[in-house]
Amino acid sequence: MKRFLLLFLFAPLLAFAQSTPEKIKEYQLQQEQYRKTQLLREIDSGKYYMEMGEYALADKKLKYALDNIKSVPSDLTYFFGKNSYFLGKFKQSVDWLTKYVQLKGTSGQYYEDAVIVLQKAENALIASRKTDTSQLAEVLSRNYEIDCGPTGKVICPVCKGNTVIIKTGIFGNNYKSCTFCDKHGMLTCEEYNKLIRGELAEH
Secondary structure, eight states: OHHHHHHHHHHHHHHHHHHHHHHHHHHHHHHHHHHHHHHHHHHHHHHHHHHTTOHHHHHHHHHHHHHHOSSBOHHHHHHHHHHHHHTTOHHHHHHHHHHHHHHHGGGSTTHHHHHHHHHHHHHHHHHHHHHOOOOOOOOOGGGSOBOOOTTOEEEOTTTTTSSEEEEEETTEEEEEEOSSSOTTSEEEHHHHHHHHTTOOOOO
């Protein structure tokens, strides 16, 4: 009888103790979701200021999102790359817009505009290297973890998904199997991020 009574008295405490880790986990998930929502608002705010021509303010908003988000969304690579062009940070613009094109391909919502701005940034970068010796502070994508999207895979930027690297020589084209991607010309998101950091080993 005593044993039954003790179990009856301590049952609520045991139930509470068991539910506490679950409640803590749920709270942490809620906090993470709130944090993510706030960062997405910063990205939207940066996009708005860019469209309004407030490029310095847009840069501040987008840079804050970059520095605080765990995995950089593909749309952010586009917004930051395009805004960098308007700020005259052409190398930075080329770097981030290239990442967007690699990640999204022709199916990307901003693909056409990204290609146009990328071409302008590349031309401006070439011109600036000839005339301007000063260097602006640059934020390059290799310092960030890029989100590759729901598939978790990206077309290999080395061989463009062909699994073969073609080099033109004086005696014609030289063909070499790509030593980074799989047999389908793809990289996992982890491999892609290692590649842009220069850490992916050839196989």
